[in-house]
Amino acid sequence: MKISEQWLREWVNPEVSRPALVAQLSMAGLEVDAVTPVAPAFDGVVVAEVQTLERHPDADKLVVCRVDAGTGHLLQIVCGAPNVVAGMKVPCAMVGAVLPGDLRIRKSKLRGVESHGMLCSARELGLSEDHTGLLALPAAAPVGVAVRDYLGLDDHVIEVDLTPNRGDCLSVHGVAREVAALNRCALAAPPVAAVAATIADTFPVLVEAAADCPRYAGRVVRGVDAGAATPLWLQERLRRAGLRSLGPLVDVTNYVMLELGQPMHAFDLGRLEGGIVVRHSRAGETLELLNGSVLDLAAGELLIADGQGPLALAGIMGGVASGCTDTTRDVFLESAFFAPRPLAGRARRYGLHTDSSHRFERGVDPALQVPALERATQLLLDIAGGSAGPLTEITSAGELPQATVVTLRQARIQRLLGIDIPPAETADLLERLGMSVDSVADGWRVTPPSWRFDVAIEEDLIEEIGRVRGYDRLPLHRPLSRFAIAPIPETRITLDRLRAILVDRGYQEAITYSFVDPAFQAALDPATAPVALANPISAELAVMRTSLWPGLLKALDHNRKRQQGRVRLFESGLRFVQTDAALLQDRRIGGVACGTAEPEQWGVPARAVDFFDVKGDVEALLAASGCGDAVRFVAAAHPALHPGQGARIEWEGELIGWMGQLHPAVEKALDLDGPIYLFELALDAVTDARLPRFTELSRFPAIRRDLAILLAEDVAATAVVECIRTYGGEWLRDVQLFDVYRGKGIDRGLKSLALGLILQDFSRTLTDPDVDDVISRIVAGLSSRFGASLRA
Structure with a gap:
């Protein structure tokens, strides 16, 4: 939620500085993420009026303007803006002005004609990206006044990151209520008066x-x-506040939403038939939204409809069929x-x-709909003209949220907060938050206001006392x-030690979401049906992961797209697999690697990481x-791994993980840049350790013999080593594979x-x-x- 400090201080203006106000909000639970100026620094720009203009003698697209900038004489300024006309008020950068980007305005000649300044667009002042023409100022703008002062650009935007339970603060009014309560100062809300109907027109x-829409208010406005x-x-x-101006009909509804917190919508009355119906969708219905997307509606969605069909997805977005256009006259x-x-x-x-x-x-204040409609109607009439009809309101009182009376005990406050607050201070604090407070024997009976639907139990009130008091x-x-x-048995390897091993080998730890993109999940583990979330954060995070690989690959892709050529990431966490009996939550540790095998250096030739x-x-x-x-790497096929470069990891014959190169088809489907190598292990298998014990050292010399054997290509080296250990007897201490050769001289x-x-x-000593x-x-x-033989 972005809020202009100037706008907020029109509602409530405590005698505290901006940093103190920001600190107050954050400490009260309305965490401030950022405070940014509304415009970059510039000076020397004033309101000016274009008196006359004439074509440039040597340029078709330039005009020579005579401009009154309040200096007592007219300035000659050459301008190429397509919208410049005589009589318009515009920002004028005087000679010596400094614009954003350290652009200094000097007296110059354009195609041989002197220019004493520059007429500015919104982009040149850093107000927006609009560079289609000059920034037109209102006709009443006083000539010669600094544009920064006239537009109030010495302002800051306070960006508040609200928790989901504080929907009441998604407006200037909501945040102003909090500031007023924190500072014990008055709230100066703009007056909202009922708009008298000047026409009798209504719309059914x-x-x-009614259960999903307990209150619906509307009004016809003609001739806008x-x-x-x-x-x-x-x-x-x-x-x-981060919104673009889209014309008065949309701007008014957006403004009221930002000011009061009530979302609204304007329908083109001429495109409606029969009457408004708030209903649930039926199977097979479709709706084209204002953003151009066409929805195949599931049965049971809440709609705003008319006699022709769906008009809007209620509470979300309107449809194209009833949207307002430049030709709209009645709404x-x-x-x-x-x-x-x-x-x-x-x-x-x-x-x-x-x-x-x-x-x-x-959650929106259920008492806000009519005041918001009155406020929007008055703004619309002031800006776009027209005549308003009587207000239509349909309310199902039994379906509206009911105020919950909460009992608050003085002793409970002391127990939870560790402080004995005087009763008068407690009552005053709650009343400043808009609550109705009635004293009883051991505390109070408190009724929250309509906008505080998050206050339902005693602990909620105690939290309010703690945060507002400080x-x-x-x-x-x-x-x-x-x-x-806690005991740390020697037969258990800690997760910290495993993390340190991977960090020492060049990996960095990643922490990714447990819920992942269904497309990533299906590409990497198509055989396992993931657990779908009932209410996902987004469509890209809609299922629980059955492997650590989707999150790691997303993180790798994020880094690769930011010019990180060599990436090593690992993660430890849970995977979620639905079985017939229950949801299995299995601890895993996994990693992903791509790029060069070693960091760039002069001593070792660069080569790509491999299996x-x-x-x-x-x-x-x-x-x-x-x-x-006791661990074996067994060549095996996995749908996410490259054929011939994937291996099962087995411990005493039991599967504990997989590793290998990402399958090229999966790599292409996920739009990744390879080759990419992955591994994943069951964490419990890795953390089970063998108890260390002393092994006697021989005083007699060791003997080494080297063997070169020929055997079939498909025989695994581990099988060869196991066979040698079997036949080597008690004298065999170690076997080292130091060369593999294929090529000339080998069939x-x-x-x-x-x-x-x-x-x-x-x-x-052996002989x-x-x-x-x-x-x-x-x-x-x-x-x-x-069938092996010694190589000659």
């Missing part, structure tokens, strides 16, 4: 869905001028209360998020508790537990493995016959099991 309204110019002051307030203004619960999630279901849906989902004024108490040191680099990272994790020798379908065998005994006997057994075993 039928509310069929849709082409009238929105006043500059109103355009500026919209701009400072029907709508101001309604839509219940928050039925609207929750409906906008996101269709990939929408609007200012209206943002407010209605959080969290910094609450006493500090050290908790009295007994602490026990074995990432396999080494996984083995480092497994080695921390001391159980790495097709075969490969050569070179292995170093370390043999040692604890009681004596050559001893070693030869072991090597013979090993060669015979390899031959019988794999």
